[in-house]
Amino acid sequence: MSEQTRSETAEQTSEKLVELAKRRGYFFQSSGAYGGVGGFYSFGPQGAALKGNVEDAWRDRFAVQEGNMEIDAPTIMPEPVFEASGHLDGFDDMLVECPDCGESHRADHVVEDNTDYEDAESLPIPEVEEVIAEHELVCPSCGAGLAGQAVEAFNLMFETNIGPGDSDPGYLRPETAQGIFVEFPRLKEYARNQLPFGVTQIGRAYRNEISPRRSIIRTREFTQAELEYFVDPEEDEPDLESVEDVEVTLYPASEQNSEDGGELEITIGEAVDEGIIANEWVAYYLGVAKPWYGAVGVDMDRFRFRQHLSGERAHYAADCWDAESEIDGNWIELAGFAYRSDYDLSKHDEYSDDRFTIFKQYDEPKTVERATVDPDMSYLGPEFGGAAGDVVDELETLAERDRSAFEGDVVEIELEDESETHEIPVEKTGFSVDEETIAGEHIVPHVVEPSFGVDRLVYTVLHHAYREDEVDGEERTYLELEPEVAPTFVGVFPLQNDDDLEAVADDIVDDLRDAGLSVTYDDSGNIGRRYRRQDEVGTPFCVTVDYETIENEETTVTVRERDTTDQKRLPVEDLAETLAAIREGNLEFEDL
RNA sequence: GCGCCGGUGGUCUAGUGGUAGGACAUGAGCUUCCCAAGCUCAUAGCCCGGGUUCAAUUCCCGGCCGGCGCACCA
Structure with a gap:
């Protein structure tokens, strides 16, 4: 398949997926009745369930299994928090527009690139305008003079007022992380002042993006799942042994910078030994994340870890790797794994009245x-x-x-x-x-931050699950979602509209729901149509009650598997137990 | 924010200066003993505002929204 053909196919997949998502209740643009609003999406019934299942899977792996604690902090915090975190300044872009070609550029970058100023971002706007005029700076694109052009500030944070009046500004958090850092003094008490400990949070974050794009991949309100793991940099070490054999695809900075650079297939252990991943904590979480992504349904052939280039690293990050998935031939960021050192806690320690340190005996x-x-x-x-x-x-x-x-x-x-x-x-x-006698000292813990984007993950899971095939000469669209995350786990149908069949089917629905499974009931149209309907939303199994069910002594039903459309006849008696075992991953349909 | 293209039932789309047709989906019924079948009926639409015009879904302007490119993405 040629490059072009592949990319066209991929585009079609994306378009079809977005159309399916709208129609079947996965996700759609919000406030549509009022013309829609850019960068905001609602998850419909299926999407909310899928997202919830993905979050549950994340919670289980990164909070429960790792022994970390989960919190739930407000999305709005007062201005001083963001003065400390650096978002108020660092998130403030200065844009200047070229009068000739109309392109917008970062004014501070233009100044830094062409003058001796090293930190133009910290200058007030009138001064930046002056500098541009004095040095007769020109547009990087077309060379036209920029003197006299207005420099406009654009802060990516949503601002609001806390209480009446405007004396008490607040901001919607641009990342969930600050909610954890700010509460550190109390959280460390809860952790009984012992390092290491980890705090997770799943929640919304907000960025007033200049141009939201590509459906739910880049929105203005999104969900993050973040872990902040606080360590003593001198003493604590990750359990690298448990992940050293995990095979990963790495795209290190050195390869990105080299002409014929490419991705490396390597184990976590080797990558650490060879110094490709410099930080062991980052390596550990890459090793944890990779199998987890596979388990929720990301195609591992379209997945890699990419190291940030030195220029794109955040102000705090010593080393940073992203998890990326391929969509439409483009790589999108699914998660960032950053070693933030003591940056955040030191800043809050400095700016606030509390101590963001741990007493190390x-x-x-x-x-x-x-x-x-x-x-x-x-x-x-x-x-x-x-x-x-x-x-x-x-x-x-x-x-x-x-x-x-x-x-x-x-x-x-x-x-x-x-x-x-x-x-x-x-x-x-x-x-x-x-x-x-000195019993110990106060140290500022370092923090390792695996930060996951939930919406992008949901999009990737859907995109990588999208399938088209043919059944009995008829085209079929289905989502090959992992049973663990599929919004609906089983559909239950009476073969026909028949009171006797419907009664049995109703009972089965109750049984399966009692077993904790997500069940949908459908008796409309013919059976094939109902199968297709469930295929399209990715329901892994369908149970059909037919005349054999009510005529024979042993009550049995057919169970049909989504991907293969294979059917097996199972006793109703163990149905709930069997299906629950499949969902838990303790049993395979084909082994029945 | 700039540029190009676009916006017609739930979805996909045809079309028009005299307010719209199809397909699929949906609902009711018939039919149907396992994979989007068939028949009947039904529900449902021209993004918003202004202008031109006797008349605008159509033409013009602006806005909103979307796709793509540029810029941005700590």
């Missing part, structure tokens, strides 16, 4: 000698008046720096803005050297 308490002063204020006060406080500070500093200064009868000190030295009798300083 030493194996053995350390005993240190410490020189301290305890000045006699009844002497220093009258002697130095208002400068007494400064004198105390100076004495404290001096004691730490130079004990020998206290060996004589008097101590000589210099105050900052005075040239003359002052002499203070040593006995008035309260100088002493004491042994002090």
Whole structure:
């Protein structure tokens, strides 16, 4: 198949999928009755169920199985949070439009690329405009002068007001992560001040994208599933052994930069040994994520991990890999795996009143000698008046720096803005050297962040599940969804409209629902049409009650499998148990 | 945000300066003993605003929305 043909086929798949999604209740543009609004999508009944199942699978793997804790924080947080996180500045793009060719460019980039300014982003807008005029900067595309063009600020965060008036601005979070970081002081208490520990959150995040694109792949409101794993960088190590044999497709930065670079098939263990994945924590989570993606239905032949190029890394990330899936011949980002070091917690520690540190107890308490002063204020006060406080500070500093200064009868000190030295009798300083026991120190934990985009994953799962084939000469469309995530697990039909058949079918529906399965009942049209209907939404199994069911002594029904359309006759008695076992992955249909 | 193209029942689409036709889907009924069959009937549509015109779904302008390209995506 030629490149072009393949891409055309892929486009058709995407179009058909979007059409199916609208028609069958997977997802569709929201507020359609009011003309629609860009970048916002609603998940319909099928889509919401699929998404919920994917989230449950994520929760099970990344919270429950990993022993992490899940929280649920607000989507709106006050301005200071984002001052600390860097989103208020860093998320603020300055755009300047070329008067000639009409192209928009990042004004700060234009300035940085052509002047000595290194951090133009931090400059106020009027100043950027001035710099552009002074240096007679030109449009990178066509070379026309940009002097005099207005620079416009565009912040990707949605702003709102908390309470009445506009004195208390708030923002819709641009990533769920901040909700975890901000609550760290309380979460660390909950974790009993022990590293390492992990906190997960599944929730919405918001970015006022300049141009949302490609249905639910890039929207303005989306769902993230994030894990923030807090570690002691000196002590904690991931359980690499448990994932070292996981085979992955890697696309490292070095390969992306080289002309004939390509993807590597390699195990996690080898990739770490060869230094391809520099950070062991990142390697560990790549190893955890890969089989998980496979289990929810991502086609592993259209999946890879790509390392960020140095230029595209976020301000905090030391090393970063993305999980990517191929859609329409393009690679889209499904997840980011970043080692964020202590960036976030340090910032919040600095900006807030709380401590974002963990007290790390030493194996053995350390005993240190410490020189301290305890000045006699009844002497220093009258002697130095208002400068007494400064004198105390100076004495404290001096004691730490130079004990020998206290060996004589008097101590000589210099105050900052005075040239003359002052002499203070040593006995008035309260100088002493004491042994002090130090049990540990406060450290800022480092954080490893696997961050998953749920909507894109749902899209990928649907796209990779889309199938067309022929059954008895008739075309068929079906979704080969994994039973674990399929929105509806089983359809139950009476073969025909017949009160006796319907009664049995109703009972079966109740039984299956009692067993915790997602069931749909359908008695309209002929049986083939009902099978096709379920195929199209990806229901893995259909149960049909026929006359044999009610005529024979042993009550049996046919169970039809979606992908093969094979049917087997099973006793109604064990039906719920059998199907539940299949859903749990403990039993295969073909082995029945 | 810029440029190009587009917007007709739930979905896909035909067509027109005098307000629309099909296919599929959906509902009711008939038929039907396992894969989108057949028959009858029914429900349902010209994105929004302004302009031109006796008359606009159609032509013009603007907006909204979508696709693609550019830019953006911490």
